Amino acid sequence: MFTKSIKKKFVTIVGGGISGSEAALQIASRGIEVILYEMRPNKMTPAHRTGLLAELVCSNSFRSTELTRAPGVLKAELELLGSKLLSFARDCSIGAGISLAVDRVQFSERVNKEIESHPLIEVRRKEVVSLPEERPLVIATGPLTSKAFYNSLMDFLGGSDRLYFYDAVAPLIFKDSIDMTKVFKASRYGKGEGTYINCPMNREEFEVFYETLINAEKHPLEIEREEKYFEACLPLEEMARRGKETLLYGPLKPVGLVDPRTGKLPYAVVQLRQDDACGSLFNMVGFQTNLRYREQERVFKIIPGLNRARFAxxxxxxxxxxxxxxxxxxxxLSFKKDPGIFFCGQITGAEGYIEAMATGLLAGINASLRIRGKETLILPETTITGSLIRYITNTEHTNFQPMHGSFGLLPPLNKKYKKKERFLLYAERALRDLKAFLENIKDCYN
Ligand SMILES: Cc1cc2nc3c(=O)[nH]c(=O)nc-3n(C[C@H](O)[C@H](O)[C@H](O)COP(=O)(O)OP(=O)(O)OC[C@H]3O[C@@H](n4cnc5c(N)ncnc54)[C@H](O)[C@@H]3O)c2cc1C
Incomplete structure (x- = not known):
């Protein structure tokens, strides 16, 4: 392995996923050296499939780009803050209506190349099993932190209870196995390019699918005592258990998807989103599941167009x-008892890819400021990023659960507005306040 000569002052990062990669590039772009530990491919997590840095474990979507949606505002904030991974994502984007979706391999290869070839970053491919002594230290080992490191972290942090929840990935299907005569291409409400494949169901087809789904067999859970899920990303079978409406208002909702062959809205629709640049793979949107593999074959092949589906x-x-x-x-994002340690990404409870970029970006900048003996940054709470971090560090929680960036976390406006207008005003305020904040600190920012 190529070892670059690292000087005295450097930042150590554990975890080369989304947040750790963003942190590494932020620190190196400020002229500071980085040692980045990543255990893959020598030791894999249960969800990652490659040794590439910043691998996307499930969906290939960074969600909405619209300013009336929190992920859209969060992306606009990341752009102002100079996120490296967001710019790579834009370079590797593939059509997905109003969402930013990427070719997952191109995206991770790009991050990998930028980091591995950076003269100030040394990547060490090994599992870290105990807390490194070097400071500043950024911990970005994500939701699938290796057991040995998690145990050592828990001892160091004070042995609080293991906090956990279950999250699932959705299946990927080969396009050439989809029966295109039974499906139609469209984006919801015709927004953006029509690159989704939609599998329409009538009422009878939905009923059969539903009954088969709720009776299908699941894999056993690792920790049996309680099934704790992330509410914004429930497994399909759990949504079904809560009722048909949960599916019909959730991943199978037909609104805005008129079938051009009938001119009508189907009763239910399963959407498939393109997953790679050449369009050979499609992701089943919202179909994250813990069904046994043979049951996935049985249940999902009931969906019109997927009768002969092959699962990648x-x-x-x-x-x-x-x-x-x-x-x-x-x-x-520094650790209260040892402010030389910063945490970022999903291990902090900030849930989602772009949230991992945002917290990685802040942890990286703050580790750089700490090494230079400067004051660290706390982002305005009127921004999506600032309000999310305020939420995850709010000491008043009694039952702390992971959280996406959301308009619901923002301080209220001084007047009542209708939803769409309110969201646009939140967006305007967030971007205005962030610009003013960055203008104020521009001397120490770079
Ligand atoms: C199954 C699953 C599905 C998900 N699906 C989505 C989704 O569709 N959309 C979405 O927005 N979010 C999703 N998430 C949530 C979250 O956004 C991702 O997990 C995201 O990758 C988090 O970024 P991160 O940097 O915190 O962690 P990761 O990207 O997982 O990076 C952590 C890195 O640390 C490495 N590592 C772990 N332990 C060690 C160690 N001891 N030493 C060295 N390296 C180590 C890992 O190999 C990994 O590369 C999902 C999470 C899971 C677990």
Missing amino acids: RYGKMHLNTYINSPQLLNPD
């Missing part, structure tokens, strides 16, 4: 771990 990947459930951030972290 089955859905799978994973135990996700995170730390008790409200008790342990400051709003600059």
Whole structure:
């Protein structure tokens, strides 16, 4: 392995996923050296499939780009903050209506190349099993942190209870196995390019699918005592258990998807989103699942158009771990008892790819400021990023659960508005406040 000569002052990062990669590039772009530990491909997590840095474990979507949606505002904030991974994602984007979706291999290869070839970053491919002594230290080992490291972290953090929840990935299907005579291409409400493949169901077809789904067999859970899920990303069978409406208003909702062959809205629709640049793979949108593989074959082949589907990947459930951030972290993402340590990504309870970029970006900048003896940054709470970090570090939580960036976390406006207008005003305020904040700190930002 190529070892670059690292000087005295460097930042150590554990975990080369989304947040750790963003942190590494932020630190190196400020002229500071980085040692980045990544255990893959020598030791794999249960969900990653490659040794590439910043691998996307499930969906290939970074969600909406619209400013009336929190992920859209979060992306606009990331752009102002100079996120490296977001710019790579744009370079590797593939059509997905109003969402930013990427070719997952191109995206991770790009991040890998930028990091491996960076003169100030040394990548060490090994599992870290105990807490490194070097400071500043950024911990970005994600929801699938290796067991040995998680145990050592828990001892160091003060042995609080293991916090966990279950998260699942959705299946991937080969396009050439989809019966295109039974499906139609369209984006919801005709927004963006029509690159989704839609599998329409009438009422009878939906009923058969539903009955088969709720009676299908699941894999056993790793921790049996309680099935804790992330509410914004429930497994399909759990949604079905809560009722038909949960599916019909959730992943199978037909609104905005008129079937051009009938001129009508189907009763239910399963959407498939392109997953790679050449369009050979499609992701079953919202179909994250813990069904046994043979059951996925049986249940999903009932869906019109998928009767002969070949699966490039089955859905799978994973135990996700995170730390008790409200008790342990400051709003600059440093550890209260040792501010030379920063945490970022999903291990903090900030849930999602772009949230991992945002927290990785802040942890990286703050580790750089710490090495230079400067004051660290706390982002304005009127921004999606700032409000999310305020949420995960708010000491008043009694039952801390992971959270996406959301308009619901923002301080209210001074007047009541209708939903769409309110969301646009939130977006305007977030971007205005962030620009003013960055203008104020521009001397120490770079
Ligand atoms: C099964 C599953 C599906 C998900 N699906 C989605 C989705 O569709 N959309 C979405 O927005 N979010 C999803 N998430 C949530 C989250 O956004 C991703 O997990 C995201 O990758 C988190 O980024 P991260 O940097 O925190 O962790 P990761 O990207 O997982 O990076 C952590 C890295 O640390 C490495 N590592 C772990 N332990 C060690 C160690 N001891 N030493 C060295 N290296 C180590 C790992 O190999 C990994 O590369 C999903 C999570 C899971 C677990």
